[in-house]
Amino acid sequence: MNDKRSWWRSVRWTLAGALLGILAGGLYWRFVGCSSGSCPITASPWLSMLWGGAMGALLGSSVKSTPRKGDAA
Numbered sequence: 401m402n403d404k405r406s407w408w409r410s411v412r413w414t415l416a417g418a419l420l421g422i423l424a425g426g427l428y429w430r431f432v433g434c435s436s437g438s439c440p441i442t443a444s445p446w447l448s449m450l451w452g453g454a455m456g457a458l459l460g461s462s463v464k465s466t467p468r469k470g471d472a473a
Contacts (some may be wrong), residue, residue, distance in 0.1 A: 413460040414460045416460055417456040417460020417461065418453045418460065419456070420456050421455050421456020421459070422452055423452075424456065425448040425449040425451060425452020426445060428442065428448055428452065429442055429444075429445045429449070
């Protein structure tokens with residue numbers, strides 16, 4: 401059980417960043433996007449969400465969690 405908990409603590413910021421990035425990429429495509437279709441990333445909602453998720457995961461993975469008082473290092 402402790403393995404699952406430590407795994408979750410190590411990936412939770414990465415997953416949260418990816419989900420927020422996917423949402424942001426979809427919103428960017430919807431409200432800004434590329435009307436001519438010549439923009440390789442923002443012409444497709446799927447590519448826009450994919451790139452947003454990747455950037456969000458990278459940003460989320462850079463967040464370091466500080467250990468709590470009772471946790472082992």
